[in-house]
Amino acid sequence: MGSILGIRTYIDDRSLFAEVKGPVxxxxxxxxxxxxxxxxxVAWxxxxxGKYIKILIRSILKMDPDEPIEDNTEFQTFGVDSLMMLEMKNNLQNLFGQRMKVTAxxxxxxxxxxxxxxxxxxxxxxxxxIVEVIPTPEELQQLIQEDSQLPSHIKPSDQTxxxxxxxxxxxxxGATGILAPYILRRVSSMSQISKIICIIRKRGKGSAE
Structure with a gap:
């Protein structure tokens, strides 16, 4: 009885159960x-x-390659248990490779x-x-160029x-940004500049000043 309880406790423990590895x-x-x-x-x-799932089920249960499996028949009907479902997960992950991740x-x-x-x-x-699209260096340069230009309707008046x-x-x-130090260094080297006003954000509990 103690051995049976020990096996059941092992299977019910998800952390241990996750370590079980079935053949791939x-x-x-x-x-x-x-x-x-x-x-x-999507339906296709x-x-x-579904076709590959059935291939895996036939392999796990050692069924004949042509033995029919209905789409809506529960796996338990074929004798699939919890350990076999974990084996199914391992085989699916092996099939998907790096493109897609599945968990138990x-x-x-x-x-x-x-x-x-x-x-x-x-x-x-x-x-x-959710795949992130990483811009090429050329696309990144184009984005920087576009962001550095004001919209056409924003123009200084004749007086200014x-x-x-x-x-x-x-x-x-944005004086705390990545480009700000380079801008400040360039501007401060111009002889005609007498005043530079920086707008910055405070960090943590400290003040912006």
Whole structure:
């Protein structure tokens, strides 16, 4: 009885359960993603995921390759238990590679091929939506150029219009920013500048002054 309770306690402990490693089935990750990416419709993507889920189930349960698995049949009907679901998660992660991450909690409640394929496609769509687009150096330079120019409708009046050589007072906003020290160094080296006004933010509990 003590051995049975010990096994049950081990399985119920999620931290220990997460360390269990099942055998990993070798499937071609590139072929899988190629199939997924050629499907424009979400429903078709789910079909591709469903196809590979069934391949994994047949492998885990040592079923015949052509044995039918209905989309809405619960995995428990085939004899899939908690350890097998963890094995399923490990195999799915191996199939997805670095492009997509899944956890054991992602599979919770997904006890049919349809539910699991829908969940995985939802994770994929969410993952692709938050991918950060890193600008190229040329695009970054263009962004800096655009940000450094005032909108066309903002122009100095005739009374305040001066040549650069006539400017004696400069206002620097965002003086605690990354570019501010370079701007200040450049401006302060100009002989005609007599006053530089900096707008800065306080840091922590200290004052801006």
């Amino acid at each position: 089935l070798n499937l071609n990750t590139d072929e899988f993603w190629e199939e997924v990416d050629t499907m424009d419709d 993507k789910r079909e591709v995921f 909690s992602d599979l919770k409640g997904c006890n049919t091929t349809e539910l699991l394929s829908c969940k995985l496609v939802d994770i994929l769509m969410a993952t692709e939506q 219009r001066k040549l650069p050589s006539e400017i004696t007072t400069v206002l620097v906003t």
